[in-house]
Amino acid sequence: MGAARYIWIDDSLRPASEGVVPFVSAAVQYGFSVFEGIRCYSTDQGPAVFRMDEHVERLFDSAHIVGFRDLPVTAEQVTTAINQTIAANEFSSCYIRPMIYLDGAMSLTVEAGQPHFVVAAWEWKAFLGAEAKERGIRANISSFTRLHPNIMMTKAKVSGNYVSSILAKTESHRAGFDEAIMLGPDGYVAECTGENLFVVRNQVIYTSPRAGILEGITRDSLIALARDLGYAVVEEPISRDQLYIADEVFVSGTAAEVVALREIDFRVIGDGKTGPITRALQHEFDKVVRGRHARSAGWLAPVPALNTAAAVRS
Secondary structure: OOOOOOEEEEOOEEEEHHHHOOOOHHHHHHHEEOOOOEEEEEEEEEEEEEHHHHHHHHHHHHHHHHHOOOOOOOOOHHHHHHHHOOOOOOOOOEEEEEEEEEEEEOOOOOOHEEEEEEEEEEOOOOOOOOHHHOOOOEEEEOOOOOOOOOOOOOOOOEEEHHHHHHHHHHHHHHHOEEEEEEEEEEEEEEEEEOEEEEEEEEEEEEEOOOOOOOHHHHHHHHHHHHOOOOEEEEEEEHHEEEEEEOOEEEEEOOOOOEEEEEEEEEEEEEEOOOOOOHHHHHHHHHHHHOOOOOOOHHHEEOOOOOOOOOOOOO
């Protein structure tokens, strides 16, 4: 994982060493912050951010859902901060983490604290391992249930929501698997710890309904790419046993991109390797993010050069 030299804090670039959050804050004590995971890719025209506008919009949606009111930044300022952080660190490709966190607020109300904005970036090439894309990974059904929408907002990308993801993935790793599949409170498949899930059966692609999941931007991209290729994509409840008899199962996410599940609960899925539809979508997605696809112009935002007005504060 390549380290960054600079981080964006509130309104300017700072040395990465200044990227700290107060211990006595709702962000640390209660997990009260919202964030995005975004990828910047190396293209023939230089670094470009994948679906920047959609990610920035979701960051503000998350902030609105959890009750932030007077935010310290606008969407335009977030976009500028992301671009300048990438440029300052001279990354050709990287993972970007913008966050709005609540400082103070130990009395458990949003108004008692002060929102702050930060952007971090680092080089992160293979989230699920170097061989995952080629071979696929092994997963199991977690003993932990995906949060119910009346317990925690499932449409907001809230830091505290990921405690259950950490518990589930740690359990799976200790049992020898690579990833955990989380069922919803209704017993149907929801999503993985940080990825959305798709099932292929008889040339039709199925995915879980949107109500109880985080609507992934990579998920949305793959649905569009699959339909471009002529595949039907159906949103409907998926049962655990439907996973076992699928021709293919794959997951998607900003960090994971597109990865097959070759085994679930000790049951081989399909041929036990990345299937043809998953492979086709991997290929299409790779073309998009490298700037070599018809959709690239609409989904990639080139990173402008570093603006001297965003000089690092010392």
